[in-house]
Amino acid sequence: MGDAVVGIIGMGDMGKMYTRRLSEAGWRVHACDVPDKYDSLCDDFKDTENVEIFKNGHFVSRSSDYIIYSVEARNIDAVVAAYGPSTKMGAIVGGQTSCKAPEIAAFERHLPKDVEIVSCHSLHGPGVNPKGQPLVLIKHRASDASFDLVERILSCLGSKHVKLTADQHDRITADTQAVTHAAFLSMGTAWAANKQFPWEIPRYVGGIENVKINITLRIYSNKWHVYAGLAILNPSARKQIKQYAESVTELFKLMLGGHREELKARIESARQAVFGHMEKRGDDETELLLNDELLDRFSLGEKPESKERVRNNHLSLLAMVDCWWKLGIVPYDHMICSTPLFRLWLGITEYLFRNPALLDEVIDTAIEDNTFRADDLEFTFAARDWSERVSFGNMDGYKKKFEEIQSYFEPRFKEATKVGNEMIKTIEENLRSRQKS
Ligand SMILES: NC(=O)C1=CN([C@@H]2O[C@H](COP(=O)(O)OP(=O)(O)OC[C@H]3O[C@@H](n4cnc5c(N)ncnc54)[C@H](OP(=O)(O)O)[C@@H]3O)[C@@H](O)[C@H]2O)C=CC1
Numbered sequence: 001m002g003d004a005v006v007g008i009i010g011m012g013d014m015g016k017m018y019t020r021r022l023s024e025a026g027w028r029v030h031a032c033d034v035p036d037k038y039d040s041l042c043d044d045f046k047d048t049e050n051v052e053i054f055k056n057g058h059f060v061s062r063s064s065d066y067i068i069y070s071v072e073a074r075n076i077d078a079v080v081a082a083y084g085p086s087t088k089m090g091a092i093v094g095g096q097t098s099c100k101a102p103e104i105a106a107f108e109r110h111l112p113k114d115v116e117i118v119s120c121h122s123l124h125g126p127g128v129n130p131k132g133q134p135l136v137l138i139k140h141r142a143s144d145a146s147f148d149l150v151e152r153i154l155s156c157l158g159s160k161h162v163k164l165t166a167d168q169h170d171r172i173t174a175d176t177q178a179v180t181h182a183a184f185l186s187m188g189t190a191w192a193a194n195k196q197f198p199w200e201i202p203r204y205v206g207g208i209e210n211v212k213i214n215i216t217l218r219i220y221s222n223k224w225h226v227y228a229g230l231a232i233l234n235p236s237a238r239k240q241i242k243q244y245a246e247s248v249t250e251l252f253k254l255m256l257g258g259h260r261e262e263l264k265a266r267i268e269s270a271r272q273a274v275f276g277h278m279e280k281r282g283d284d285e286t287e288l289l290l291n292d293e294l295l296d297r298f299s300l301g302e303k304p305e306s307k308e309r310v311r312n313n314h315l316s317l318l319a320m321v322d323c324w325w326k327l328g329i330v331p332y333d334h335m336i337c338s339t340p341l342f343r344l345w346l347g348i349t350e351y352l353f354r355n356p357a358l359l360d361e362v363i364d365t366a367i368e369d370n371t372f373r374a375d376d377l378e379f380t381f382a383a384r385d386w387s388e389r390v391s392f393g394n395m396d397g398y399k400k401k402f403e404e405i406q407s408y409f410e411p412r413f414k415e416a417t418k419v420g421n422e423m424i425k426t427i428e429e430n431l432r433s434r435q436k437s
């Protein structure tokens with residue numbers, strides 16, 4: 001490989017994943033975490049060729065040609081302030097944080113002027129194979145040659161390079177990530193509030209419900225700071241999450257009031273705005289992202305004996321499409337820059353909205369069936385509460401709530417991660433083979 005040394009500051013899940021893949025591809029990697037983890041990191045990487053662990057970011061910065069900050073978004077300013085001035089003259093610096101506005105601001109504030117800036121963002125978690133997944137690259141302050149070098153270095157991930165500005169990145173990820181997480185966080189909050197493990201209740205098992213359960217558990221098994229950072233530090237995210245909470249509230253009020261025609265008309269307008277273009281095309285691309293057989297395969301619980309699907313009003317999905325409509329978002333426009341969770345989320349909303357019989361059933365259920373009222377009430381409270389914590393920029397409040405619910409679901413994480421990984425892998429393979437054919 002070339003002579004360039006890659007520096008990684010922050011050896012958490014993402015930093016380690018990058019270090020392993022880059023070093024396997026033959027790049028020399030200089031890495032560090034906080035000084036307390038020096039010994040354990042040295043131990044972890046003692047047999048890994050091409051990797052050298054350093055005590056802190058000064059040593060990494062002064063000796064590396066492309067330095068990637070892979071730390072918590074909320075710490076980015078302090079960490080760049082500490083190590084940025086030690087950057088090797090003429091080196092390139094980037095970051096892996098999920099929200100670029102604060103990262104770029106920190107680079108501009110603290111890096112010497114001779115240092116170039118090319119940032120990145122892998123749009124998947126550390127446990128997902130990066131091959132074929134989108135990797136956003138941001139040429140913020142760099143020559144073409146430096147940008148080419150970064151592309152060459154990161155090409156070993158096998159990801160799809162998506163070139164954006166920092167601003168475009170934040171607007172798209174607010175649509176794809178922040179609001180998607182808000183929906184799943186709210187589902188988990190409602191289940192915990194009602195003391196449910198949804199896979200243990202027969203009416204929750206199967207199809208769309210499997211995706212809801214697996215993704216919710218996947219999110220809660222992760223670190224709070226990832227989700228807090230990308231929601232609270234991204235200025236566009238607040239508006240999306242707030243609209244989602246408003247859509248949930250307004251639709252729930254229509255259901256409670258028994259306003260069938262109004263509910264129906266509103267859902268139809270949202271459907272037209274988000275999925276209407278597909279009806280007009282009639283080509284292969286309009287095939288559904290997900291199907292029954294695929295959706296039914298990944299369950300944490302036993303499927304009930306009776307084949308009959310249990311009705312649900314799917315408030316969380318109705319509100320998502322309502323929210324996209326109100327904000328003028330066409331989610332398919334963001335596919336090039338989407339995460340596996342977003343594709344699954346879009347997959348299940350599409351599954352509902354492009355099936356007229358199912359959508360009619362959902363409306364009937366919403367108006368006539370009281371079985372879900374308690375769940376929907378808690379879900380509505382939850383969506384609003386998450387939105388408020390995000391709007392107030394309340395990191396501590398976010399952490400407290402997240403960790404409380406996390407501990408409720410904790411006993412099932414091991415199994416859920418296994419099933420969730422398998423689900424993502426299979427569904428992604430299915431999507432890929434469809435794109436090829
Ligand atoms: N997890 C995911 O799915 C994805 C995350 N990201 C983004 O990547 C970044 C890293 O995420 P992830 O790896 O999951 O998080 P982790 O918490 O696993 O890793 C961050 C690491 O940075 C360390 N760190 C903090 N301050 C310093 C410092 N001054 N010097 C050196 N190391 C430091 C942390 O130590 P300590 O714990 O002691 O603070 C921690 O080990 C985040 O910004 C996240 O938003 C991007 C794509 C996917």
Ligand SMILES: O=C(O)C(=O)Cc1ccc(O)cc1
Nearest residue numbers: 098123124125177339340341
């Ligand atoms: O797919 C998702 O939305 C995830 O939850 C994983 C994730 C988290 C943070 C990122 O910056 C990118 C991907």
